[in-house]
Amino acid sequence: MDAPQLAFKERAAAALADGALKIAIDRTTGNAERKRAAAVAAFPEFEAARARGKAIKDHVIAHLDHYLEMFERNATAAGAQVHWAADDAEARAIVTRICLDARAKLVTRSKSMLGEEIGLPHALADAGIERVETDLAEHIIQLAGERPSHIVWPAMHRTREQVAQLFKVGHVPPPAAEDPATMVQSARRELRAKFLGADIGISGANFLVADTGATCTVTNEGNAELTTTPPRVHIVTAGIEKLVPSTAHAFALLRLLVRSATGGEMTQYTTFHHGPRREGDADGPEEMHIVLVDNGRTRMLGDEFRAMLRCIRCGACMNHCVVYRQIGGHAYGGTYPGPMGAVLTPVLDGLAQSRDLAHACTMNGRCAEVCPVGIPLPTLLRAWRTRSWRERLEPGSLRVGLGLWAMVARRPRLYRLASRIGVRALRLMGRRGWVRSLPLAKGWTAYRDMPRPAGRTFMEQYRAEQAGRRAPE
Template identity: 70%
Template sequence: MSGGFAERVDAALADPILKLAVERTAGTAEAKRTLAIDAFADFEAARDRAAAIKDHVIANLGGYLERFEANAVAAGAVVHWARTSQEACDIVIGLCKAAGAKSVARSKSMLGEEIGLPHALAEAGITRVETDLAEHIIQLSGERPSHIIWPAMHKTREQVSVLFKANHRDPHTEETIAAMAESARRHLREGMLAADVGICGANFLIADTGAVCTVTNEGNAELSLVPPRMQIVTAGIEKIVPSMGHAVHMLRMLARSATGAPLTQYTTFYTGPKRPGDRDGPEEMHIVLVDNGRTAMREDGLAEMLRCIRCGACMNHCVVFRQIGGHAYGGTYPGPMGAVLTPAIDGLAANRDLPNACTLNGKCQEVCPVRIPLPTLLRGWREKSWREGLEPKATRAGIGLWAWAARRPRLYRTATATALTALRLLGRTGWLSNVPLAGGWTRHRDLPKPAAESFMAQYKKGQRQ
């Protein structure tokens, strides 16, 4: 989906299949999370502890990174440091070329998407096998992920069926999810086992052991990383946790918030390459620790965003995301967390629309397992955009006019009463399908007819009673 934010949103809202596909997955995720949280005793206290763990690590990030590096190296891994996405890609491509790799098996990683690793591999002439089922779908369709947990959530099963039949050597013959999954398994297994290098992200990095933790629902990470002779892990520096005990606590929060399960099906800890006596495993393990703006976020008032454990709960509950899907956001990360991260990673000037595409209803903060104050951070971007003069002249003029009227209470009340009367006349049927100066809203939805009196008028009347 190309074009500016407004164009992408219009295209998304005009696509009824997209709305169906997004609602299927996000609605199910919301319901499962509710059941999981209801069954989790002291969940609010667990959220407090999770936030405290992340804040402690962020405040002491340098020390924990050094401890992780020392323990990972002691276990036989090689640790690399990358300040930017380009440096990270250069390190990965260099390692692949040094290994003489012609193909790589990659387990789903949003950090890999963030740094542009799929494109870098293609430019280097290295065949990439996406082993996650949803990422396989995305690769076949030539699209970007639309969700950080379910990258292909914008696709219906009917669309996936067509895609598999056109691309698989031995496609399914029955129109069932099980048959389609088996078709993907047959297609991917050969590429997994033949890959020269396995590449993955990391859900957590354990400082006191140097271990890397991956979490998947399909077991593809294990099959992607164990058979190849080289394993490469790319991870953001904020993924550090102090110990295994802290990691277990975060895993409890992650699984319930992401999929509504007590624990994800496959949770694996990798500590160094194959050792003497091991039956299998890679001969080399490389860990690429990526900054890519994270240090700047910590220093620029966005440290709380570094708590994020990439569960996706904020977007599953976001009224905006549920209407437009992930691609409309334009960046690697969609939804509320993407509206905060994308301006930090790719610049505010090119992404000022994202913080404004939010109702600030606070549902994202309400469900975040690490209590990230997303509405506050989004307001911060709005304020910065205003201070730096990035808002369109028409917007600044309109707000200036509103401010002028708001400083004159009698005029403001008169104008509000007049507007309410006019809107009620326009909405004689109970709904408004066309409102002057609000075409962006009414082009895709009707608005309810407003109350006969403003909130302040009703409030004052209630005070007198």
């Protein structure tokens, strides 16, 4: 069964039981965490740069209409055609129409989470257009028939051994060995003819530069350039929040993006696309189309989730999330995983379908600590919890249980009595220092043991401590 059809708890349970997944996650996120820490330590101006990045994004969000109009005007002047999509269905229709009008048979696509968000892969398949993912990780998950599990490393849930098996089946001829260099060479050989034979190249955009009308892509493989340059038509799909006022502002955010995402100072390829090929240009597409997608973003401008529009899609929040690092990205069920996905998915798919995501957070705050633009992710997740309660989406048993707890908590004597009974009962359930199973809490003890409590409440222990201090020597 496809993972999104299952409930979150079922997806999480399946992920926790997958030993190979845990190995793959630990390899990638642990490495990313160490590299980010080293990059930040080597960049003393990081906090000042983060404050500037936050200010840039907040300024654009506050004046989004102004910069959207400026971008459209300058992109059009550069020869690009700008299209507006209110939602995912309209975005899919626009891209599909451009492809059909161009009589495209083969489309290459550079990695774009916005394309995943609007369901572009399925739309192209339904239109009878062959789609080839050119990012190495996206190529892997296309062979596996899966969705991305991370916004920077889409195939991070796959071990090297699993990738080798996919290449043996999907590449003709298969790779001669399973070492990374040989497998990369096999993928390069498999994709090169597709790059040169594609009718249309589709990319995303890390930034949209308002004062020039240019789009900016950031990659480490060069596949974006091969996707956007040889085909006769280049289509860009981008969320309207990707705007920056100028190229200087784009580079200010790039300093944060790359360090937070991969721990580098700059990616191998940072490319600005400024309209189609002009007379005298050596290469480039004959047509350039830019599809600006709303899909709930303007709605976020007016509610408590406005700060989420700052997101520059670095993935640092999920690399440091204790929940993501246990269950991976597919367990979240939506396009975007991790803390940022837990905030965005209810916007895209509705709270009723995704209310469990906000409750999957431990509220330890690490995601907010590492966010390069200061998004208060735990605060936004609490806001979804509040809205879920207000809209009565919580199970009846939970509402009754919290009501009983609130009744006891408002009565100090009753609360103290219940606490004394509770800790003593838990101590009786413990064996060898641990409680391995608890009534009404099997969702916790199914995956971890709880330390056996001391047998006295905190206040009882505090009073005993104070009495010991006052005792005469």
